[in-house]
Amino acid sequence: MSDATSDARRRRGCDSEEVGERTVVGLMSGTSLDGVDAACCRIRRDGEGPRGYDVSVESFVTCPYDAAFRERIATACGEAGTVATACELNVALGAVFAGAAEDAADAAGLSLADVDAVGSHGQTIRHVPEPQSLPVGDDRLRSTLQIGDGSVVAERTGVPTVADFRTADVAVGGHGAPLVPFADIALLADDTCFRVAQNVGGIANCTALPPDPTRGDVSAFDTGPGNMVVDGVVELLTDGERTYDRDGRLARAGTVDEALVEECLDDDYFRSEPPKSTGRERFGRAYAREFLDACRARNLSDEDAVATATALTARSVADAYRRFLPRPPDEVVVSGGGAYNPELVGMLDDAVDAEVRTIDQYGVGADEKEAVAFALLAAAAMDGVPNNVPEATGASRPVVMGKRCPPQ
Known part of the structure; x- marks a missing residue:
C-alpha cells in the first residue's frame, strides 16, 4: 500500500469521533483448534451501546491449520506445553492471523489498505476462571492467556489491530469470558x-x-x-x-x-x-x-x-x-x-x-458469528465503548476490552 493510503487508514482507524462506518476484519481461533475464521465486516455506529451497531458481512473465510501445527497448539494448551513453545507460537500465530485477515479482505474484493481495523481473539492456551492464590500479597486472582500477538498482525497487515480482549475483564475481577454477549445483543x-x-x-x-x-x-x-x-x-x-x-x-x-x-x-x-x-x-x-x-x-x-x-x-x-x-x-x-x-x-x-x-x-452464517463478534468488539474498542457485559463475566464494572496495536 502507498504511504499516503497507509497513513490515512491509520488515522481513520484510530480517530473514533469522526468515523461512522468502518471496515473491520474479525479473527477467531477457538478451542477446537481447527483453524482461523476471518470475517470482513462493514460496521456502522448510529446509536448507543451494542444495539447502536449495525453490521453486514462482506466475506468470510476459514484458514485451516495443518495437522502438525494443530498438534503444536494442542501441546501448548496442555500440561506438556512449555514457555518456549508458547513464545514461538505467539509470533507464528500472529503471522497466520495476518494471512487470514488478508484472505478475508481479498474475498471481499478489498485490499488491506481498505481495512480500517482488525479484531483478533487470539488463541487461548490457558484459561483459569477460578481465583487462584498468587505470590503477590493476599490476592486470589483469575487468569487467562491468549497468544497470536496483535503487534505482529498489525505490522504484517499495516492495519491497526485490537487484540487480547479477555485480560481487561479479568483485571476487574471477571472471568474474561464469555466475550460474545456484546455481539449477541447487537445481532439478535x-x-x-x-x-x-x-x-x-x-x-x-x-x-x-x-x-x-x-x-x-x-x-x-x-x-x-x-x-x-x-x-x-x-x-x-x-x-x-x-x-x-x-x-x-x-x-x-x-x-x-x-x-x-x-x-x-x-x-x-x-x-x-x-x-x-x-x-x-x-x-x-x-x-x-x-x-x-x-x-x-x-x-x-x-x-x-x-x-x-x-x-x-x-x-x-x-x-x-x-x-x-x-x-x-x-x-x-x-x-x-x-x-x-x-x-x-x-x-x-x-x-x-x-x-x-x-x-x-x-443473516449471519453459523461459522461466521464469532469472527463477526470480534469485528464488533474491535469497533467498540476503537470507539472507546465498554464492550464487556459484567453480568455475564462477573467483572466489577464495564471496561473497554482489547489492546490497540498500531502498525509501526
Missing part, C-alpha cells in the same frame, strides 16, 4: 422475543436475551462442552484420522447411554452458578479419554460412544437453561460448528422447550 436482541443465542464451538456458551434488553438484563455463561468431547472421542476412536463427526453420522448410527449422560451431568461444573466459564483444561483430551473409558466399561460401540457424547452436549445445554434462566426461552438460535451437526441440533431441539433455529436465518 429483539423487542418482544426471549431469545437465547447458543454457540456450540469447542465449548458451548449461551447468551440469554430478554425482550428489549439493556446490558444489565443479559446473562451469559459457558454451559459446558460443545463439540470438544465429541471431537475428542472421534479422534481417539479413529487414531486421529478424523477430528469430528461429519454431519452427525456416527451419532445417528448409535444409541445414547442415558445412565452415562446422567452420571456426567453430576459434574460440579454443571451445578455451579453463573458467572462461569470453562475450557480445554476441564473438557479437553483427558476428559475425552476418561469418557471413552467409561463407554468401554459399559461395552458401548463406537457409534454409541459418539451418540452419548453428543447427547451430553445437548442435555448439558438444556440443563443449564432449566437451572439458570428465569424462564424457558421462546427461541434458541444456534451458531458455531455444532450448528452443522443435525444430530446435535435435533437432540437439542428435543431437550429444550423452545423453537430451535440456526443463526443463518438471521
